[in-house]
Amino acid sequence: MQTLTENEAIKFITGGNILTPKGFKADGVHAGLRYSKKDIGVIVSETPANCAAVYTTSHFQAAPLITTKDSIAKEGLLQAVVVNSACANACTGERGLKDSNKMRELTAKKFHLKEHYVAVASTGVIGEFLPMDKIEQGIQLLSPGNDDQHAEAFQTAILTTDLVQKACCYSATIDGKTIYMGGAAKGSGMIHPNMATMLAFITTDAAVESNDLRLALKEATNKSFNQITVDGDTSTNDMVLVMANGKAGNSPLNQSHPDWPIFVQLLTATCENLAKQIARDGEGATKLIEVEVSGAETDEDANKIAKQIVGSNLVKTAIYGADANWGRIIVAVGQSDAKVVPEKINVSIGNIVMLHNGEPQAFSEEEATEYLKNETVKISVDLQIGNGTGRAWGCDLTYDYVKINASYRT
Incomplete structure (x- = not known):
């Protein structure tokens, strides 16, 4: 599904995904949280990436969001995000937060990262505890690669009632360099952002200053994810997360850079594409x-x-x-x-x-x-x-x- 943009410099990449930008790997495996489908996934950047995130406005923010906020607050950098489906780890109290922090710790050890370089996301049934034995086994099975098969494995692992995977990729020429931006998302029901039961992960090889990346994400989200609805219900877990690792080699972007508007349009186009895919795949939807x-x-x-x-x-x-x-x-x-x-x-x-x-x-x-x-x-x-x-x-x-x-x- 191609999104039209006003700037011809932005190009839709047919078949592109979260691994099209340089320096990212991903994987998804079946750990037994679901009956047979993949249920744990990870995205890993070769180097620490500047990051930004927006979260559900629900009063009942799930444990993974608290863990992710804590990670980002340390340095404003991330190198990995680990995601599980089937269990939301929401409304689970102290044990839920302990389990979410354990997911972060296990992922950091598996990929030899600083613990606060790991974000955590969960989706699924509210009010149930994570089966941490299966979570740990699943994390150990993860073996990220940078091909389409690994991207699809991640995209499958994050789904719940979704009928289809949701992914897209765009490119633009910025600061004389070709910048790629890829995205993957899940969401089908309980969709009424600011944010709702949806997760979206965006990767880019652009170099972007952290504070400006947060402002760009907020602007893009308001024009895309916050303008979709399936059933009017807002949930507990959901977020949009962007990692920018700078592998494209451009000079760091900020609001003063002459190509800043192009970057914002690139991010908005990616968010809008994913948002429309979520709306189209609403539970039971035909149109x-x-x-x-x-x-x-x-x-x-x-x-x-x-x-x-x-x-x-x-x-x-x-x-x-x-x-x-x-x-x-x-x-x-x-x-x-x-x-x-x-x-x-x-x-x-x-x-x-x-x-x-x-x-x-x-x-x-x-x-x-x-x-x-x-x-x-x-x-x-x-x-x-x-x-x-x-x-x-x-x-x-x-x-x-x-x-x-x-x-x-x-």
């Missing part, structure tokens, strides 16, 4: 919904409205049923606290105009139904009161979503 809002008083208002629409269960079920019920879109817009002038609003589904200047328009139901059968459905809203723009992504709501979540632990 990706993309909402574009223009003419808002501010970008913030536009983003609020876009996410309100894409998160509406009434909109999501209408899209699933291929029902061009634009009134549900209006209901969602009306619930937002953004400024709206009803007499000015335009609404379209695809290229079919439903509402113009607040007045309903005649349209072909057959044509609209046929459009809504597509795998990607676009909704456009123009408020006509300002220059603010925003986008959000989600998926339809189907019978299978209920089936999956009614038996999640079994």
Whole structure:
């Protein structure tokens, strides 16, 4: 899934992944946390990398997040991230934190790293303790490589109810050097970031100063991961983590560098691509919904409205049923606290105009139904009161979503 960018210097790398940037290796193995699928993975950088992360806003932040925050706080450097699926290690108290710290220690010893150079992530069932004997065995089995097979092993190991792996890669010419940025993510349900049940790991061989990398990640996240929703539920574990090891050989990037905007676009394109893949793979989903809002008083208002629409269960079920019920879109817009002038609003589904200047328009139901059968459905809203723009992504709501979540632990 290629993301369009405004800068032609940014190129989508077909078949690229987290190991396309120089100096990274990865692996994933089956340790017995799941019945048969891979369940522990690792990404390792050849050298310590500047890093940045954003985390769930849930009051119940899981133990791995606490461990990762502690690691990053020491020097602002990471050299590895270890991830397990099947068990979230969330709401597990002192024992959970002890187990998360033990995962960090075991990984550091396995790869001969400083302990605080290791980040930890977990995903899966909340309220269960990690089987540390299996975790330890799994870490010992990890043997990272830098080919596509090892990248896919990692991408598989981090999945839960996901149906597909999620990966992408982009490149750009920065400071006269070719910079690569790769990403891998998981997420399918309980998705309503700021952040939600999702993990995303981004690698780049760019040299970037730590403080500026954090600012770039925050900006990119607000335009991508924070604008997706599957079911409106925010979880306990999730984060986006970036490691920049400088292997491309460019002079360190910061906000004063003339190519800084290109780097931010590169990071945003990577985040947006992964975010859209997560939304498309929503539990039980059959369609990706993309909402574009223009003419808002501010970008913030536009983003609020876009996410309100894409998160509406009434909109999501209408899209699933291929029902061009634009009134549900209006209901969602009306619930937002953004400024709206009803007499000015335009609404379209695809290229079919439903509402113009607040007045309903005649349209072909057959044509609209046929459009809504597509795998990607676009909704456009123009408020006509300002220059603010925003986008959000989600998926339809189907019978299978209920089936999956009614038996999640079994």
